[in-house]
Amino acid sequence: MKITRASVNVCSPGRNFVTLKIETDQGVYGLGDGTLNGRELAVVSYLADHVIPCLIARDPFQTEDIWQYLYRGAYWRRGPVTMSAIAAVDMALWDIKGKALNTPVYNLLGGKSRNGVMVYAHANGKDIEQTIDAVGREIERGYLAVRAQSGIPGLDSTYGVAKGNKPYEPAERGLPSESLWSTEKYLRHAPKLFERVRQHFGDDVHLLHDCHHRLTPIEAARLGRELEPYHLFWMEDPVPAELQEGFAVIRQHTTTPIATGEVFNSIWDAKMLIEKQWIDYIRMTVVHGGGLTHLKKVADFAALFHVRTGCHGATDLSPVSMAAALHFGLAVHNFGVQEHMPHNEETDAVFPHGYSFDSGYMYPGDAPGLGVELDEALAAKYPYQRAYLPINRKLDGTLFDW
Numbered sequence: 001m002k003i004t005r006a007s008v009n010v011c012s013p014g015r016n017f018v019t020l021k022i023e024t025d026q027g028v029y030g031l032g033d034g035t036l037n038g039r040e041l042a043v044v045s046y047l048a049d050h051v052i053p054c055l056i057a058r059d060p061f062q063t064e065d066i067w068q069y070l071y072r073g074a075y076w077r078r079g080p081v082t083m084s085a086i087a088a089v090d091m092a093l094w095d096i097k098g099k100a101l102n103t104p105v106y107n108l109l110g111g112k113s114r115n116g117v118m119v120y121a122h123a124n125g126k127d128i129e130q131t132i133d134a135v136g137r138e139i140e141r142g143y144l145a146v147r148a149q150s151g152i153p154g155l156d157s158t159y160g161v162a163k164g165n166k167p168y169e170p171a172e173r174g175l176p177s178e179s180l181w182s183t184e185k186y187l188r189h190a191p192k193l194f195e196r197v198r199q200h201f202g203d204d205v206h207l208l209h210d211c212h213h214r215l216t217p218i219e220a221a222r223l224g225r226e227l228e229p230y231h232l233f234w235m236e237d238p239v240p241a242e243l244q245e246g247f248a249v250i251r252q253h254t255t256t257p258i259a260t261g262e263v264f265n266s267i268w269d270a271k272m273l274i275e276k277q278w279i280d281y282i283r284m285t286v287v288h289g290g291g292l293t294h295l296k297k298v299a300d301f302a303a304l305f306h307v308r309t310g311c312h313g314a315t316d317l318s319p320v321s322m323a324a325a326l327h328f329g330l331a332v333h334n335f336g337v338q339e340h341m342p343h344n345e346e347t348d349a350v351f352p353h354g355y356s357f358d359s360g361y362m363y364p365g366d367a368p369g370l371g372v373e374l375d376e377a378l379a380a381k382y383p384y385q386r387a388y389l390p391i392n393r394k395l396d397g398t399l400f401d402w
């Protein structure tokens with residue numbers, strides 16, 4: 001089998017998606033997600049201008065060699081643009097391999113290690129009462145694990161909390177919006193939120209929380225310690241992770257489990273965090289983490305150090321990534337949980353898929369390959385629209401982490 005053609009589709013059914021389609025001389029094709037929220041067109045150019053010409057005439061079954069060719073051969077390694085482009089190719093090749101062998105991708109990754117993939121839902125509200133209502137709705141829908149985020153008294157808007165009645169969506173069309181942040185107000189509020197949520201829903205539901213990299217290690221240590229009575233499943237991205245040693249400080253002070261890695265793109269971003277056992281869950285995902293080929297190695301490395309997976313799964317990862325994550329989550333031994341933020345109806349229509357949700361778990365389906373299609377005619381009705389993630393400043397105007 002030979003690769004004959006590859007093309008990049010960009011569409012915006014509510015938000016932007018970058019999809020790579022790789023075609024072969026035997027009529028089998030594969031799809032890969034290359035979406036990098038707010039920087040989508042950089043990946044499009046990387047693929048179209050630099051990667052696709054090198055793919056033609058290669059054997060699509062050589063997933064390992066093609067991965068190494070694109071990673072080592074470029075000389076310029078790593079980084080979100082490079083690794084999202086490599087991931088798009090890698091996903092499409094696994095999709096082709098599964099279709100050609102007439103088996104779902106999870107069978108190529110080791111087969112089923114469990115019956116279903118436990119997913120967590122998002123619940124957010126502008127105050128504690130609304131957040132409690134939102135958690136209740138997700139439990140009603142059947143979720144066993146729920147991430148709770150609440151607006152903070154004294155701050156106009158908070159990342160992760162929807163504005164008005166709209167569903168929460170990370171990116172906004174147009175130029176970046178700005179919001180204001182106060183760590184002091186947040187640290188006073190977050191323990192009160194979880195005290196109420198735990199009181200209201202009891203001990204069974206898994207509760208998660210995302211700090212969006214906004215704390216210093218010692219602030220995160222304080223928050224982790226104050227959240228201990230409410231037994232969180234995890235506290236996510238407590239600090240920015242460029243300084244991996246920062247997590248040692250958090251670990252010294254609290255037993256609240258720590259998850260990080262949604263912005264990581266290679267195993268080198270997580271090496272110390274994992275081998276020093278400073279984290280409990282690694283959140284790297286298929287699209288930003290170099291594809292299934294690389295993420296499988298990350299998971300196997302993490303397994304040696306009691307670290308489990310918890311892949312990022314926000315709406316800026318396309319249904320192709322969602323499917324890849326579900327095949328991966330079904331197969332790897334040290335799976336922890338998978339994030340699930342359902343896509344809007346337009347996106348689901350552009351990407352018909354076989355995965356499904358039932359009683360807290362998701363299932364990738366048994367179609368050969370990844371089990372996702374791209375309706376190109378429908379996608380063409382939703383052209384690219386510039387969009388960015390919001391910018392965050394402290395109350396005095398200092399540009400801050402988000």
Ligand code: CS2
Pocket residue numbers: 037170210212262312313314315316339389
């Ligand atoms: C968040 C995301 O889902 C999460 O955990 O951190 O909303 C993230 O901010 C976006 O996916 C960024 O593109």
Ligand code: MG
Pocket residue numbers: 210212236237262
């Ligand atoms: Mg997050």
